[in-house]
Amino acid sequence: MDVFEKLKILTDGAKYDVACTSSGVDRKASPGGIGSSEACGICHSFAGDGRCISLLKVLMSNACVYDCQYCVNRRSNDTPRATFTPRELAELTINFYRRNYIEGLFLSSGVVKNPDYTCEQMIEALRLLREEYRFSGYIHAKAIPGADSALLSRLGLLADRMSVNIELPSQASLKLLAPDKTKHSILAPMGFIQSGIRENSTDIVRYRHAPKFVPAGQSTQMIIGATPETDYQILNLTESLYKKYTLKRVFFSAYMPVADNPLLPAPATKPPLLREHRLYQADWLLRFYGFTAGELLDERHQSFNQYIDPKCNWALNHMQYYPMEVNRAPYEDLLRVPGIGVNSAKRIITARRMGSLDFTALKKLGVVLKRAQYFILCNGRTTEGLKISQDAVLRAMMSEKELGMYYHNMPLHDEPEQLSMFAPPPLTQEDIQKCLTGQI
């Protein structure tokens, strides 16, 4: 089998893995070596599905002994099998890297023979890259659940980031669909990597040249929509993963039907992309906006609103905090205004030191006034001529796509134009909340 065929098979087997980020480490090439890394990460291309291509994402092998029902590489699937030799993989990586096709390598693998053997093969490929080719580019390695911890720590010293996939958001689903994996077999390596990072950080303080263990931290991913867990359960799980295992990222992957199995959604089912999108929005709110999972969803509201993003949804349900005076509100509060993001909030803080801000100034700072205007005041005033009508607020809070969906699914009885022309009772702030949350 030539390298073309292998690359095709082993890329095909790896493509459902979501993480392709190359962020978290700043490093330049070692003397006589090749490769550097930037903390912000660099995308080298974007595939036809719009996902970033940063790393050469391949499997070491897809000849897996496990039989996870949701996975294309499961033992019982009739698909061509291939395995890279460590040397082939290292050469391919270096040659792609020299041409600036990639930022580094993302190496995962099906379980060949047993977890230890698989892990040894991966270690050999990474060792060749790091030691023989003196490669300082980015490497993301997947921890193979069940592999010996000595092997995992060897892998961790060669890689920048490691990840263990949670796969499914609950133990029950795992038991049903991935009989060879248990919650424990997944969480154990995760905990091991975490303690490795922690110990290493004290070593680095003591010895400046201590080898770095997983310097870019660890991440995980789970499949959305293959099993019945609600958004609420998933978001809570995500939050506790960040807290307990100090993960850098949790990725979500809308389930693409790969098997005809009564336990799984039918092969014709479309992947729940919108749901995945909402989860990522909420994930951002957890990591950068100071929200907690409990604020976004609760026992009674287990799913995200499909028409409105989680931040707008929260704002509309908490109108008592608005309108907010932009010239005085602290950073944490500004972050809770729809239309103000991390960057524009920081710019507001900087710019208002030089004098009070008006709406024109806010526009220059990158605030999306279309949304923000319903929630803010500049020097005690709203924007000039602001009319609060149901239709206007709806339009402002939804993207074009969401609006299209909304009108398609629940056509308004009155024409929106008529609403504002012939029946113009101006809505109060409380009414906005009602018309959006009550009706939808």
Add this chain to the structure above:
Amino acid sequence: MLNRADLVYEYDGSFHGLMCCVFESYVYQEIPADILSPDTEQTTLLQRRVIVTDEQKAERVLASIPKTMGGEVLDFVWRAYLTCIERKELYILLFLRLGFTHGRRVMNMLADDVVHTLTQAVRHLDREAHLLKGFIRFSITNGALLAEIDPKNSVLPVLVQHFCERYPEERFLIYDKTHAMALAYEPHRPVIFPLEALEQPEPDEEELAFRRLWQLFYDTIEVKGRHNPKCRMTHMPKRYWGNMTEFNRPSSIKQNTRAAEPEKLLLSDTLETIKGGQFHAEG
């Protein structure tokens, strides 16, 4: 202070030349209507004054910027000079005049028109340079790495450090077609110089093989059930595609047909997909 609507400066297009314009503006207590470089050839009825580049004057301005406004502003002004906005010279002059008045606080005046315009322009430059760090594609002939780009801003000076740190032992050349400039590097010495044209040598077998491998990888990594060309275009605008290996396949017809898919059809497809997902989420 005199706003001279009837006067334009002409300088030699160099950064030091521009600093001499700033010097001139302070000597005569005047602000010209525009500052023209040799690249912006245009007929004007206004009075022209040629500003001769004098290293000493330039050095005086350059030394005073970090002193009054901080080193960060010097870097900012240098980047602003590399951008592609119209009348950048005049904006830089106005910005520096603001800076000499307000000191380091000038960087906080984000709501000011001049500061805002330059900040936007520099952000555009930084973004373009960042994207190119990923989108640049080298071809390897006789062990040397060759790449072509056509950026809007003069990104080469911004890219030097990144590529030197990445390929310290390689020999490489990045050719900027738009500005007819090239960045050449051999261990451990980078140079940027004007270059009218670059003849790319014919790729050898090995180079062709790796190009095909990369194209194979590019096609395979896409999850076809999530095809979303609009999203790809947002992240990677089409103007970069011309120099990228994955889109340059002269022999392949398949690629062309895919690029020519009607946009409307795809949009509705995306909508369908999303709706499908939403039903799924409920069920």
